Amino acid sequence: MTVTHASSPAASTSGESHERLIGVVHVGLGPIGRQVLAFLAGRGSYRSIGAVDIDPQLIGRTLNQVTDGANGDAVVVGSVGELPAAGPGAVAIHCAGSSLEKVAGTFAELMRAGYHVVSTCEELSDPRSTQGELAAQLDRVAAENGVVLLGTGVNPGYSMDYLPVVLAASQRAVHGVAVHRVQDAGLRRLPLQRKVGAGLTVEEFGERVAQGTIRHVGLPESARLVDRALGLGCTEFTETIDPVIAQARVPLGDSAVDTGHVLGIDQLVVARRNGVEVIRLHLQMAVGLPDPRDVITIDGDPGLETVIRGLHGDSATAAVVVNSLGRVRVAPPGLRTADEIPASPLNF
Amino acid sequence: MTVTHASSPAASTSGESHERLIGVVHVGLGPIGRQVLAFLAGRGSYRSIGAVDIDPQLIGRTLNQVTDGANGDAVVVGSVGELPAAGPGAVAIHCAGSSLEKVAGTFAELMRAGYHVVSTCEELSDPRSTQGELAAQLDRVAAENGVVLLGTGVNPGYSMDYLPVVLAASQRAVHGVAVHRVQDAGLRRLPLQRKVGAGLTVEEFGERVAQGTIRHVGLPESARLVDRALGLGCTEFTETIDPVIAQARVPLGDSAVDTGHVLGIDQLVVARRNGVEVIRLHLQMAVGLPDPRDVITIDGDPGLETVIRGLHGDSATAAVVVNSLGRVRVAPPGLRTADEIPASPLNF
Structure with a gap:
């Protein structure tokens, strides 16, 4: 009853060759x-x-x-100007800052030196819709120098924008998109636990939100990327940031978060078209949240629900960046966004 | 405690304009x-x-x-030669046949007439690894005529190859990939129910498998695409086809499948490297299978599991084809595979 076809490996048909290694420089350690x-x-x-x-x-x-x-003898320098010359196809990986305005000069300098630039700068994930003039300038510099500039990472860049767009390709029509990302900040690095306000009082949390120091950067950019890629025509984007509060004492490292104190953030971006909710991106990053997962729901024809377990923030950000390098090098020069470049490793 | 940023819609920044509609011809109705x-x-x-x-x-x-x-007054003709001239960016959508050898001539004729070609031909999904010479010829014709040739659909082209590759981008390293796709053929069109052998005796099923008339075409292609895209280095691909047998009488349309008769197929492709299983693509398409779903498991660092509900075969194939059109028109000319072209609709 069983038919078996065995076959030998295909001859190598990849267009890639390994005549030389691609040079990479790292901006931000x-x-x-x-x-x-x-x-x-x-x-x-x-x-x-x-x-x-x-x-x-x-x-x-x-x-x-x-x-x-395991990374060789290259010496860390203090400025981009001291970096070695970019060989063919060389890439700069930039992991140093969330504010596009603050790092745009560095991007331009790297691109003028001949480097493709892949950055985890959250505001680079969909800059055309939020910082149009700066985006146009960077696009020009990239095109003039024949290189690609891409902002990516797991979020923004993948879990709450790229993946829903990829999943929407299975639909005849899309009416709305909802993503719920739950991350246990207790499993993450200490700076992130601080960033989400773990251990603060509710009052302290509120002050830091008002100051802008507690906020996951990039959620509105993700919503705009989804809106644009799927042509949903949203006209209003609203962002809210609330604390996740400990209902009981929760252990954290050598210490704990007391009852009534903050475990992390509950951040929500809603995009509406003519007053009707179309996109809902809900991010919870807090210490001790159970069942970390990403739930992506496409309200469409016929509709779809996806549950992903295992998209861990820091590790996945580094992976998405590294796995985008092969595609960045073959993409058309210019400022690119994650929806334009397949998040698929080229021969990994 | 809540900070709200509302914002007006961004100015249109899309590079797309609608100065003209893209012409599409349909080969196979x-x-x-x-x-x-x-x-x-x-x-x-x-x-x-x-x-x-x-x-x-x-x-x-x-x-x-x-x-x-709702599709206009274009008249159905009997041959490709009678089709209208291809305007700029025109696309032929080909849904007529699984055997690449049989339809390659049609592809060449369409491309020489100036059409990009997107086809559901399963053997076109990864032809370089399975039919290298024919693939090279088609690649040449595509490049010479400045058009793209792409084989896609939901399976192969999306659920068991493209999506696992996209999900692998979140991993530091990938050791193996398993996909289990469960489809209730009772919800599908009649030709598919016949194709999977619903209602046959086990003997009849075995005969048709031996004749090659019962088989989901494209599963080895999916495995090879995953292997190639992720650089897994598989050296042996094995395919088995078994019946799913009714344990009790199962209703089907106006009739039923009797106990002991066939409900559908259970097809498995395993790819190994040095004797060790690396890729497992398991497809069950049978009448009455409960909980239709796609489970994609990446054995990697850190690993990931995804469960998708809603990837219905026929509808998703048509959707993936239609949603690929925007990307096909901006991809570099030549024979392309699904992993090279983002399955993301361009403004849907």
């Missing part, structure tokens, strides 16, 4: 930048040829000294 | 071809300018007469 380094060390096609950081304790050290010894 | 027509009728950017079918009852009729009246 914080937690994500170091994860990117670690991930790249396991890939055969790339070689880290330089790095920049502002930390005086890192400048002058080799990447091997900064990491666990 | 079977169940899938007609669904594609129905889906396209709801989209503003395209216009159906011609159609080909071999059915004498269709030839000479207008598309409006063939469908429900």
